[in-house]
Amino acid sequence: MDVEILAFECETETDVVCTPPFVNELFETNDVFEIFGVGVNRAMLLMFVAAAIVILILWLAFRKQNIVPTKFGAAVESIVTFIKDDVALGIIGPDGLKYFPYLLSIFLFILVGNLFELTPGVNFPITSRMAIPAFLALATWVIFVFEGFRVQGLGYLGHIVWPKDVPVAIRPLVGVIEFVSIFLVRPFSLAVRLFANLVAGHVMLTLLLVTGYVYVAGFSNATFNGVFGIAWWTLALAIFLFEVVVSAIQAYIFTLLSAVYIQTSVHAEH
């Protein structure tokens, strides 16, 4: 019996427990349709769905300029004011309002993209594809480097490679470390942190759910198939709830670090 489990075919008659050929199979999806000769796969389609959801959420929340917002509007507004007051203004300072649209965009886009992992029928976080974390990390990198040079001029680079707050003897070493840290490690770590968390969560959930399914559906030779299956699904439910928190926290961390990096660039004392 051939059963399609997620993205791979499982021949249950020969394989006791079906395993995907490679972990990439969990993340690489087939093209859904073509546009201008370019195949659009599920991940790409979900990126636009995520964009549409973010726009829809904001539009629904703020389309009516009521003094007293609806419950949904109040919930969205609490997120928006949190990013504005606590992240943009709280971390960057009074100039932070200029970066607020960018910070709100990355937070909401990443949050919705992360929550796709837990959305029934979707179950695929777009942030587990390196394209999204890499692009957003690169965008943050471009912004904080550009703003650093715009505000401080060449002094921005000077402060980094020749930090005056450390003893002269170790300045070159610290300068090299700072240069590598700021210009190379920061964007890489920013991207990989988000990517790795979502990949790990997706793999973990998939393994738990598929294992539970294999037991419950009777593909295993174990004596108490149902009990094992329910146990795996119970564990999956716990991890599912944990992933809700991870999705929100990762979106927050990415946004927070972006704000911190921008703040260190636009304020010379840092």
Place this chain on the structure above:
Amino acid sequence: MTLFELAILAVEEEPEGIDLVLPEIKELWAGIIAFGIVFAFIRFLAWPRMIKPALERRQEAIVGQLREAENVKSEAESLLADYQAQVAGAKDEANQIIDEARTTADSMKSEIVARAESEAASVLDKARTDVAAERERAAAALRGDVANLSLDMAEKVVTGSIDREAQAALVERYLEELGGLNE
């Protein structure tokens, strides 16, 4: 087929873990466009025309309501102070009225008692006068009666001593008459 081409084919056929980490170009473009749409929407439409006015309007409304609440509070405090002053004034006025009433009542009481005492004294005097007059009149009447009686007695005495013979005649006539009767 060269060894290099074989290696390339092997790489193409066998998925590597690094493939997962490297972004796919078309997904990168899709991500850029999708995020660009979100950012453009928020930067040029949502933030300046929807979110900012809504937040500012709400902030203004809240500040206005707070200010109004402050005004109402101060007005209420003023009214309370007025009310308390009025209550205090009313209490003073009531105390004053009570004092005046008490004074008036005391005065009236004294006046009434004095008048009653005066009337009582007057009644007593009149009664005494009447009693004295009655006594006088009774005494006078008694004196008249005694006088008359004395006169009568005197007259009787006088009359008896003068008409002893007539009285003897009467006795005799009476005896005669008694004799005539016995016959």
